Amino acid sequence: MSTNPQERATPEHSAWSRENRLVEIRREAERKGYVDGLGVRLPGAPFPIASPETGYYGVHLLKEPQWSWEIPPYFFVGGAAGSAAVIGAIAHWTGRDKKLARDCRLIAAGGAILSSGLLISDLGRPARFLAMLRVFKPQSPMSMGAWTLAAFGSFAGAAAFAQLAAENFGLPVQMLGNIAEGLSAAAGLPFSNYTGVLIGATAIPVWNEHIGSLPIHFGMSGLNSAVGILELMGHKNPALNTLGIGAAAIESLEGANIELSKKTSVEPLKRGMSGLITRLGGALSGPVPLALRIAAAFYGSRRAMKLRKAAAISSVAGSMLTRIAWVHAGHVSARDWRLPLEIADQNKELPSIAREGSAVNKMAKRA
Amino acid sequence: MSTTTAFFTDATLCIGCKACEVACKEWNGISADGFNWTGNSYDNSGSLGHSTWRHVKFVEHSPEPGLGGNNPDLASWVFSSDVCKHCEKAGCLEACPTGAIVRTEFGGVFVQPDICNGCSYCVVACPFGVVQRNEEDGRAFKCTFCYDRQKVGLHPACSTACPTESIKFGPIDAMKMVAQERLEELQARGMDDACVYDPSNTSVEGIHAMFLVRGDPRQYNLPPNPEVPTIYNKAGWTSSAVAAGLLLVGSLFAFLGSAKQ
Numbered sequence: 001m002s003t004n005p006q007e008r009a010t011p012e013h014s015a016w017s018r019e020n021r022l023v024e025i026r027r028e029a030e031r032k033g034y035v036d037g038l039g040v041r042l043p044g045a046p047f048p049i050a051s052p053e054t055g056y057y058g059v060h061l062l063k064e065p066q067w068s069w070e071i072p073p074y075f076f077v078g079g080a081a082g083s084a085a086v087i088g089a090i091a092h093w094t095g096r097d098k099k100l101a102r103d104c105r106l107i108a109a110g111g112a113i114l115s116s117g118l119l120i121s122d123l124g125r126p127a128r129f130l131a132m133l134r135v136f137k138p139q140s141p142m143s144m145g146a147w148t149l150a151a152f153g154s155f156a157g158a159a160a161f162a163q164l165a166a167e168n169f170g171l172p173v174q175m176l177g178n179i180a181e182g183l184s185a186a187a188g189l190p191f192s193n194y195t196g197v198l199i200g201a202t203a204i205p206v207w208n209e210h211i212g213s214l215p216i217h218f219g220m221s222g223l224n225s226a227v228g229i230l231e232l233m234g235h236k237n238p239a240l241n242t243l244g245i246g247a248a249a250i251e252s253l254e255g256a257n258i259e260l261s262k263k264t265s266v267e268p269l270k271r272g273m274s275g276l277i278t279r280l281g282g283a284l285s286g287p288v289p290l291a292l293r294i295a296a297a298f299y300g301s302r303r304a305m306k307l308r309k310a311a312a313i314s315s316v317a318g319s320m321l322t323r324i325a326w327v328h329a330g331h332v333s334a335r336d337w338r339l340p341l342e343i344a345d346q347n348k349e350l351p352s353i354a355r356e357g358s359a360v361n362k363m364a365k366r367a
Numbered sequence: 368m369s370t371t372t373a374f375f376t377d378a379t380l381c382i383g384c385k386a387c388e389v390a391c392k393e394w395n396g397i398s399a400d401g402f403n404w405t406g407n408s409y410d411n412s413g414s415l416g417h418s419t420w421r422h423v424k425f426v427e428h429s430p431e432p433g434l435g436g437n438n439p440d441l442a443s444w445v446f447s448s449d450v451c452k453h454c455e456k457a458g459c460l461e462a463c464p465t466g467a468i469v470r471t472e473f474g475g476v477f478v479q480p481d482i483c484n485g486c487s488y489c490v491v492a493c494p495f496g497v498v499q500r501n502e503e504d505g506r507a508f509k510c511t512f513c514y515d516r517q518k519v520g521l522h523p524a525c526s527t528a529c530p531t532e533s534i535k536f537g538p539i540d541a542m543k544m545v546a547q548e549r550l551e552e553l554q555a556r557g558m559d560d561a562c563v564y565d566p567s568n569t570s571v572e573g574i575h576a577m578f579l580v581r582g583d584p585r586q587y588n589l590p591p592n593p594e595v596p597t598i599y600n601k602a603g604w605t606s607s608a609v610a611a612g613l614l615l616v617g618s619l620f621a622f623l624g625s626a627k628q
Contacts (some may be wrong), residue, residue: 022553047406047408047427047430047442048406048408049427049428049588050405050407050408050424050426050427050428050587051428051429051586052582052584052585052586054586055585055586055588056407056426056456056586056587056588057405057407057408057410059405059413059414059588060406061414061417061495061496061588061590062491062493062494062496063490063493063496063497063498063499065487065490066487066490066492066499066500066502067487082426083614086614086615086618087618089621090615090618090622091618091622094619094622096622096625096626097624098623122486123485123486123504123505124485125485125505128484128485128505129484131465131467131482131484132464132465132484132486134465134466134482135464135465135466137463137464138421139461139597139600140461140462140463140464140488141462141600141603142462142463142464142486142488142608143463143464143465145464146464149378154377155590189611189614189615190607190611192609192610192611192614193607193610193614195605196603196606196607196610197600197603197604197607198488199491200599200602200603200606201462201492201596201597201599201600201603202409202457202462202488202489202491202492202599203492203493203494203496203594203596204491204594207491208596208599211599211602211603211606212603212605212606214603214604214606215596215603215604215606215607215609215610215612216606216613217611218610219607219610219611219614220610220613223614223617237620237622237625238583238625238626239621239622239624239625240621241481242620242621242624242625243617243618243621246613246621247617250613295572330491334491334496337588340494340496340590340593341585341588341590341591342585342590342591342592343585
């Protein structure tokens, strides 16, 4: 350092005074057998302290999620594929749009393959995925998700295979394809939104705080992206626009719900980088496509399709950003050491439990 | 039938020697994790993790006569050896999708390393932030409650190594009694701030590693209300069903209302 030590250090902090003080301490110890008063104050003091207000030096208790980059795209692909399977099956059964149903089968199957690839890649070693199928554990959302993925993948794959086999080789497998399509839609219903339960049922405050709305949020985000992908593939069915309006409206409500919440645990969704991504994703999945789609519903055909394509791009991007934002917010929330210790922001009122004294202290008092 | 066992860690007896950390690493063959000072008192291992199954906390705070010496000018200094709590209702065990995490006959929570597939869901399910995935290996690790040692009638490595009997180990009922007696003894000696940390009135329903600490347990990073995440399942799946209903009914409504293409 080029700074002159004379300028920087007060006499108390200088190396010379420290040595002097040590000599004093030695003398005093020799004379009296003990030392009164302070020892040597080092530069850099005061050192971090542990207290009911700072916790253990502000070291966060909870561990950050350790999922790799594959997980937000996995949430996105699963949401889109699951919703596409349901849209396709209904377009087929209602006899409204056979071409749409065909493309939905392909999206569902492609999404299932991509999902499995992402999940297996996150585990590090492919064979490890098989351990997921050892047990069926209703209390574990991860176990339920693995089974849902296995079922969805099998049925969606079969439906798409039957479709392609019938088209290209004229094989009489339409019936099998239709059954598989129905089953893939049934599995697609939970598959499109279970990831909301997956992250909601954890110890991470910002996630478990939203357990009641996360599956709906993720489900609608998935629907939004499925509709967007189908429109970008060239489908013009007005039913897609109607679905898009519904999904964007619910996404807008969820965005408002987050913005209006005053809880400390919601901060990662509003502040910093994670807050920025949440807001950007929220705007692109909610109000932006909602306005574009409503406008499209009132316009003539050519202009309407342009608006719908813009809404589609916005929803797909918004849906992906939303998943990135929630995972990012989970990291930020886990690092907030105040939350699990129920230490409130100094500017805010203490939560009731902290005010009344912790459960532990109450127990100790009773004992 | 085997006895259900527990740790009882008495922070008032801990001298911060880290013999428990070393004994744990030695016995379990845990890899080294560098030698970095955290700057938080004499703590150099930071927190519990995949390579730290016992962690000695150095709780240093403003002077409090009676706590860490009587000199009003010197900071108070206490130590406490932290460990996996082996919850009665364990978040990691409930969340594990492979069945790798099991409850042993001694009441401990054990991760079977040959089954763990590294999904890291237990990491976010633990309300105490104990279990962690080893990024190099890919699997999750935490305190085994020395299952191998208990199996042959030995005490865990940490409690065996503890030179001051700060870490006590034995049948859970006996440990609870010891904790209560020690608490009463300390309070009789005027240490009114002593308390036993055993969150049995939360959804975790009690732990197999109780602690006796002086002052607010929060300065030892012990959460007042740890909750097992399965309590959120019901609300989550209800919301999932609502979302599925919206998707199904919405699609039916949209397509039935539209013209044939």
